[in-house]
Amino acid sequence: MLSTHMQDVLRQLQDRFGEQRALVAPDELRAYECDGFTIEKGLPLAVVVPETTAEVQWVVQFFNTHGIPFVARGAGTCLSGGPTPNRDAVVIETARMKAVLDVDYDDMIAVVQPGLVNLHLTREVCGEHLHYAPDPSSQSVCTIGGNIAENSGGPHCFKYGMTTDHVLAVEVVLPDGRLAKFGHPSAARGPHELDLVGLFTGSEGTFGIATEITVRLSPDPECVYTMLASFQTMEAACGAVSSIVSAGIVPAALEILDQATIRAVEASVFRAGYPQDAAAVLLVELDGAELAVEEDAAEIRETFRTHDAIRVQEASDPEERTRLWKGRKGAFGAMGRLSTDLYVLDGVVPRTRLVETLQKVTEIGERHRVTLTNVFHAGDGNLHPNISFDGRDEDERARVLQAGHEILELCVAMGGSITGEHGVGSEKLSHVPLMFDDADLDTMERVRRVFNPRDLCNPGKAIPERSGCAEVSKWPAMVEHVLRQEEA
């Protein structure tokens, strides 16, 4: 049972937003207890669905008054627990703020609301041969607001960069409810300004809630060409990637899927006709001027030959290209075929150390007896080991978590990172110290406290909570928690 004070707060919320825009029934709230990372869960106190910046501001100010933590959520496709509520936080759902507010086709910029689906922006502007470049694999559902919170990547960021490279300005409701505007439609920072846009992007929703976002659009390349080569060994596939990069070619994307992934994809509706006998398939996408693409393709064909590719498929028309990509884009969901739960890792290693890393990853998987498949952005050295498991089996769950930890340890030991594009969220909090020591985290904590001094905005995410800080601001929620338990 909730305290009478909290019941009153929830009643006020429903009075303001109505029952369809303010959920408070605990059973309904279950649906919000996790995102794409299902291992850790947290039940929110409520869910609010604002439709305007003013409503977001009202909500944030309201929760500030009552000392209630809150967290913004888009489509809930995050893979690190970013929007999973901690400390009974209220979920602020941005799904209804999905308008394209303005598009300037000449200047190639668009102003959008945070709940707009990534792919819908491209759909809106494609008539003018423009697109929004960052393309996470969930782009058909994930929101631009969520992309900004996590600084999402995607297959094409090898050439075109991450979300942060495409954001020019954000209007933000700060954690205390004030409205701020970072950046300009012409540049993310003025000559004399700090790059607050860059700092906000990737802050995992802990620095405030973006309510209006200005992004750079990119011209569609004149020509796009997709090549899919299959190899008898993973070494050969990685070797081909190295040769391509050292030849000075910058493909739009370089993706590798291992055999287990290929088989899962081929058994799903995203079946793309990938050869199931190959140890690895390499997907290369070239784009740019037609002649440049032709010359690059010829060179890559030669590279495939020297690395003994067993089969090469090529496509230039959109339908056929989409089919080659289909399997890669749906790889994550297709893993659902292998077992009941899925843990998607996101480590990065220097690209030249991919082969040796993958061997060790396989060893780790075998040692802990877990079903492990690999799909990764080879150009960036961004690995996505997927571990399929049955979450109801406690022992298996523990082995999965241990294997995951060892894989991330390995990535850091190789000189890499614990996350390339999924974010730390709550999932990798315990791995952060593998990369950052006390002084590093203290510096980051100082920055966090500038934006989010009461730690009400998506508490306990992105960087581990450090002893001594923010204890005071935790009080209202902690007291509430105790009261709840007593009343129960």
Add this chain to the structure above:
Amino acid sequence: MTDLPKAIDSYTKSLDCVHCGLCIEACPTYDVLGLETDSPRGRIYLMRALAEERIEDPYSIRPALDRCLGCRACETVCPSGVQYGQLIETVRSEMADRWPEKGLASRLRRFLLTHVVARQGRLRLAFRFAWLAERIGLRWLARKTGLLPATMDRLVPHVPAGRFRRSLAGLHKPKGEVRGRVQLFTGCVMEQVFGDINQKTLTLLLDNGFEVEVPKQQRCCGALHLHNGQASVTHGLARENIEAFSGDVPVIHNSAGCGAALAEYGEVLGDEDAERFSARCRDITAFLDDVGMSATPAPFPHRVAYDAPCHLCHAQKVRRAPSDLLRQVPDLELVQHPDSENCCGSAGIYNILQPELAGEIGRKKARHLIETGAEVVATGNPGCMMQIRAHLAECGSNSRVVHPIELLLADRDKS
């Protein structure tokens, strides 16, 4: 509830979901409401929680589950192959048994579905009364007195004259050479409200050289009962239909909703007879596209938009056949309609149970259709025809709504 084998089965199906969320944008209710609870992933999660006994008050998640249109657009985009349609129908059935819906309206609905819709004789009688009632001005009176709201009035079709409500039972032979033989499923409400479409379907098959048998003993398909959580009624109807359609020739249907139900008898009953029957069932457009039209359709010099019924494109996976056939109609211009595969909000009797949400979804569909500039909208499901017709009219459009087969006839004035 975990002691029920059915529950375990549906639970296992829900485990295929890895919570990736690639389905949510395909969901018409999520599109309008923006709530996880009203998305396929959210509903699966709630159903899973119910099976795991983590739901304290099943009644509180019921509205979210009831708001599902059952359009199954989520299945088309699901990379894990979750069988959402069967999952939600099973759970609805379980819930109807264990936590029955309260209130007079729902009891009345159950009564009508069980005792009228499922009995073709009574249904025919009911429609005869309805037709009479309209003729003596009762509908006019209901509208004037506000008993029948304007939106509902637009939605509910006028009952056609008796000659269009006649049963087509019997064996019909084509004039020329015989290409093959088929059986025709004529439906329950379909026969009473869209009897002319049944007649046209018959003509079309005859024109194209097929002998058509319309079994007299056929019954309602049972789809509405299944959506309403009355699985046992559906099971009975399924058995009777399998019996009525004995033989091994194709069973042709022209209503996407009924077709989807017939295609699932195999899964629902789980025996070989049912599976064999389901495999024989074909939508008229899919069938004609396969065998090829031998009779050239009459020219139709108009702009036509094809709107795909969910139960045809998502449930039966018939996605290209209707457009491919329409393209063969001389002078017909098939316009681009990117919104084609999104639900119109009809969904069986959904537009009566959830009028507000269905209205919003219907208006969105109408707006998209108006944007296409089409003069005629073709869609192969009676519910969708009614819903789209009502919302186009509400949005001030005078575009006609037809069944695709109406445009495929060699002589449109004949039948």
Add this chain to the structure above:
Amino acid sequence: MSVDFRVVETRSVTSRAELRDALTGAGAVRLAGRGTTQDRVPPPASRDVVLVELAKLDRLLRLEPGDLTCSVEPGMTREALDAELAACGTCLPCEPDGTTIGGSFARGARAPLGPAGHSPRTLLLGFEGVRADGTAFKAGAKVVKSVAGFDLPKLFVGSRGRLFCVTALHLKLRPLPPHSEWFAERSLDRDGAVDRFWTLRRLRTPPAALVLRRDDDGAYEVLGRFEGRAGVVEQQLRASGLTPSEPRAGWRIDARPGGELLTGYCKPRNLPTLLSALPESAPMTFTGGCQFDVALTPAESDTLWSTLSSGETTAETERGAPERRGRATTPDPASEELTASLRTALDPEGRLQ
């Protein structure tokens, strides 16, 4: 070293330990590389500052051409780095800006020259640094992609050494383009130049560098550079009706004697408005990355500042007398407050100036 403000002492550090000593000593500090761009930023607020020079921290720490990354100390010059990179077929794909790498990133003053190019903010992957209190810390990573921890590298770019000092920068590289060709179209009138600029900027394969330039005689030209395979570059020039010209590395304008340089960003759509607000004789450039530079007399500068409002356009006086440098459009109040709080959080005593 061109420093036009008072310096009580210059300490040239050769190690991280010396740097910490210098930072934790008493008094205000101004960080510098070789000091060559000190006259392009506002002078320190305090009268007595110690100038800490990083020019001798100039090693290339790591170069991984296969990974397209490297790590350098802040005092390394751009020329020295470029030579090392070119030798292994790679490059740092942003315009040089100041002599040292540290200075270039600390200023972060150069937008990309093409509409889709790189600037320091997209190339700094991570760093090792020292706070004003002497605490050594790091952020970001050495690999091309990492979202672990807050993006403090972004915070460093453009911070002008006023938040913390870096001792190593981890950079993202690109393959060295096999071929590049400049083009220049001269003697255009204003509308012709603007139209040409817009068309080239909007190409589906745009040039790597694109500049609209007006000389002091009022003549406009549009110049730039295509990069890539030789055949492709040639084809692109031809397709746009352009002829190759001699390299134009020196296209930038600077302040005239006794004059000022105003730099900033505006939307290409607002370019005609900006041009009509400027005096006819003022040399100016506008790049594909939306950055403008304009040389003005102090009087002209005052007139222009009275018309510049904050919002879509953002600008600062970059060159001129010390007391006139740093005049800038005002950000919104919340951003200004956050900026001040960030300074306090990282340098509570306000010693980095």
